[in-house]
Each structure stands twice: as structure tokens, then as C-alpha cells.
Amino acid sequence: MHSTTVSGWVRRGWLKTSRRSSKRYQVRRWHLKNFFDNPPQHLKxxxxxIDSEAINYLLGKKA
Incomplete structure (x- = not known):
């Protein structure tokens, strides 16, 4: 997934983050989990x- 895709989701308010600098964001695992569990309808x-292994890795789940 491209970084501009994720930053676009942040700018639109669909994904919550802690802003670390003007160009980078820190996404907490629980915010990412909430986003993947309940995404905007047109993004489902x-x-x-997205590969489920990649999502599990991002969420810190063991395989």
C-alpha cells in the first residue's frame, strides 16, 4: 500500500493518528484495527x- 494512500485517509479523517512531524504520522494499532474493522463503505x-498476513502484521497479531 502506498504511503500517500494512508496519508490521504488521515487527511480525510478516516484514520486517526498522532502527528509526529509535518510529513510523517504515527498510527496506533487500535486506531488501525478500528479502521480495518469499520472502513468507509466505498473502501471495503x-x-x-489487502493481504490478510500484512494486516495481521500491522496489527501485531501472531500467525
Whole structure:
């Protein structure tokens, strides 16, 4: 997933973050989990196409 995709989600308010600098964001695991569990309706297919192993890695889940 491209970094501008995620930063776009942050700018639109769909994904909560702690801003660390003007160009980088810190996304907490629980915010990411909430976003993946309840994404905006028009992004559900796009998020479903992301590899589940990658999502589990980002959320810190063991395989």
C-alpha cells in the first residue's frame, strides 16, 4: 500500500493518528484495527483485497 494512500485517509479523517512531524504520522494499532474493522463503505473492497498476513502484521497479531 502506498504511503500517500494512508496519508490521504488521515487527511480525510478516516484514520486517526498522532502527528509526529509535518510529513510523517504515527498510527496506533487500535486506531488501525478500528479502521480495518469499520472502513468507509466505498473502501471495503479495496481493504478486503489487502493481504490478510500484512494486516495481521500491522496489527501485531501472531500467525
Amino acid at each position: 473492497k479495496r481493504i478486503a483485497s
